[in-house]
Amino acid sequence: MNGFSLSRWFGIMLKEFIQLRRDRLTFGMIVGIPIMQLMLFGFAINSDPRHLPTAVVMADPGPFARAYVAAMRNSDYFRIVGTVDARDADSLLDRSQVQFVVTFPPGFHRDLVRGKSPVLLVEADATDPMATGGAISVLNHLGAEVFAPDLPGVQRPGMAAVDLRVHRRYNPEGITAYNVVPGLLGVILTMTMVLMTGLAMTRERERGTFENLLATPATPVEVMTGKIVPYIVIGLVQVTLILLAARWIFQVPMHGSLLVLYAVVLLFIVANLALGITFSSIARNQLQAMQLTFFFFLPSMLLSGFMFPFRGMPEWAQVVGNALPLTHFLVLVRGIMLKGNDMGMLWDQVWPLLLFIAVVLVVGLKTFRRTLD
């Protein structure tokens, strides 16, 4: 009597399809997420980044130095942003404006002609070891290619024309954990903060308790900020746990001020919570809030420079990446922990976060339905 009924089975399947079609957002995600993944993995991600911004310190502007710089540019790995003096070069590295600083020492030309192998100093921002690897390996044989044709006879076999010295700044041993652990701080905060606030609000709507809340004299600002505070505390606890692990398990250095780091973390938490609240105003139920979070989380992971070098991405992906708070937070955290950045050096990355918060809050408050209509 109760065997497998094909028509019953078909009825269940049909109902599932109908419900799936009704849920527009879910349907959009089903189509949107694979397309987004294709775009991100197929086009945006590049683990061998090129066109890395490079500053040149030129103490001896001779023809050989110029030829070398031209060859760097032609290699495609370097984008020469300008010639600066030594002090500015340091600051550019500290503020993550350039990936490399190449220093041509005084007497470079003369030493080269005499076959004395002048020292060519290349300083790399090695916070992300993956970002610099390809470019440095290119430099290794660039010297021979550039100078050999012009220096016949001077070249002795087995002896390089220049003495290339690469300083991997901030992370001389190329330890991946130095880059990943501070990055995880941002990734974990993004995930939990956006998701938790998104769920907190939609849960009220789904259970009908939201109506009760609206019937009280509570104002939208009271509701929003009141609901946010517990999650700020949770975020700070998470950060503290990760920092303790970074210090005692992964031995990640902490060159900057802990206070500045927490201030930046707080700003980042606020940015994510604002987004979570806005998502919860858009989503009609908890499932949709989760989907929206995932939709935001995916590019945050892939385009922010957490998993793959930011500078390796094509222009459009960098534009998208720059709109994500995690991108700026990663530069901030790595800057503070690994480079010892102080407050004054952070502004470049702080204002995009502030702008993000402002835009998202305006959208959120507009969509937050004070009344049920």
Add this chain to the structure above:
Amino acid sequence: MTAAPLVIDVEGINKHFGDKHVVKDLSLQVRQGEIFGFLGPNGSGKTTSIRMLCGLLTPDSGRGSCLGLDVLTESAAIKRQVGYMTQKFSLWDDLTIGENLDFVARMFGVAQRREVVARTLDELGLGGRRDQLAGTLSGGWKQRLALAACLQHKPRLLLLDEPTAGVDPKARRDFWEEIHRLSAAGITVLVSTHYMDEAERCHRLAYIAYGALMASGTAHEVVAAQQLSTWSLSGPHLQGLAQTLGDLPGVDLVASFGATLHVSGKDAAALEASLKDFARRKGLTATAVAASLEDAFIYLMQNSQDPFAGGK
């Protein structure tokens, strides 16, 4: 009663959701201390109307006041003096009874909150269960808790949206006794319901169908206004006769009432002639009775068109 001031006084209130005209030109006057019943079929705009009165929704047009405050511009001040009980239990399942009461009291800024919450718990008889999660309460207790929660800030007006749906008869009776006690204390109550016995417990009624007010007044007035003559038919084999009866001249409405059929119509003479003839042929007894509130409402419901359903 007539001397009492108006607590709700709205005129020509409209509300649209998209292209649906949910409330049409609603006008309503409720006096202080009254128990005002709000009746009408499902989806007739009762909940929307109540939400507009307590400031949860803003009317698209119309004007009116609630507790002397403008419903269009002073919803924040109205909320402070209104107790609103939602159709669905909307306290927090994952908070305890005590925590729920305390939270609601805080939201309304109740003075001497601890004392008020403690007294509310005592009056509910839930003092010993204050640490029980609200979600584990039975339907009747949830309803009592919800009512108690929205009384803590001493509202002058109670808006109750189908408060007794799914509650057993004993709990319903207790609930209505409480409503009458509150009314006697001067609190105005607007309550929506589907139950006729509850409608009859209200001082005055309004019947709303598909967004429009169809009838209002005391139960007696509402019935009288329909000018229905009603006959009660009794006898054997009544079940299959409703369809035939409905086609007789003068018959507008046939409704089962236990073992009898109530047959009503506007045209008293035609109805009487049809029924007497019908009863004689089928061997039934026909007695003239007073039209009940239920007859009046079913008649109203039949004669109002549902614009969204495309027919009646």
